């Protein structure tokens with residue numbers, strides 16, 4: 375067996391296990407499997423893995439660092455993939471990200487909205503945007519790992535909705551490690567769902583709810599997430615922090 379065959383078999387087996395988990399979680403929640411989209415987080419893994427995953431039927435991939443993502447997306451530009459950017463994003467990287475990302479899930483401040491809008495228009499692309507909600511936001515309304523506190527969602531969402539080149543698609547969160555939701559993933563994801571319900575009153579099309587990773591996708595599906603972002607469970611434990 376070649377390395378490529380070995381890696382393909384490994385990813386196929388991991389993917390099947392994740393698929394089974396999502397299916398079971400949907401059944402337990404009385405939801406249709408089609409209501410939940412798997413996004414495979416390929417950060418720190420090579421373009422060759424992205425290519426294998428595409429061959430295995432994966433259609434959504436996510437990256438969190440522009441330095442890694444830009445060359446990978448370029449190498450994989452022939453594949454029928456939707457690219458999600460899920461990392462903390464500095465405005466000096468926005469031009470690059472806007473050239474390959476289809477969605478940015480980590481929109482968390484007005485300055486970023488302005489920059490994304492400018493570069494999306496420049497690139498003549500429409501960028502889907504999710505507001506990243508920090509459920510552990512401090513008094514300053516910001517999360518330690520990015521995100522805006524629940525109180526800031528409405529105003530930021532309105533900015534995205536009005537910005538040329540941007541499309542408001544919904545909300546994203548990462549289960550907090552600290553604060554009142556620490557260790558209570560499902561409660562955190564239910565809070566995100568409440569915020570989504572509220573958001574959709576003014577923005578009915580912004581119906582994406584991105585929550586849940588390798589360790590807590592079941593809780594996210596139970597809470598009503600439409601998108602889960604799974605890295606480790608598909609690709610393996612990352613070789614370095616990402």
Ligand SMILES: *Cc1c(COP(=O)(O)O)cnc(C)c1O
Nearest residue numbers: 415438460587588603604605606
């Ligand atoms: C890395 C990452 C994931 C995937 O995490 P795993 O635990 O590897 O499944 C999901 N969302 C974001 C924002 C990430 O940075």
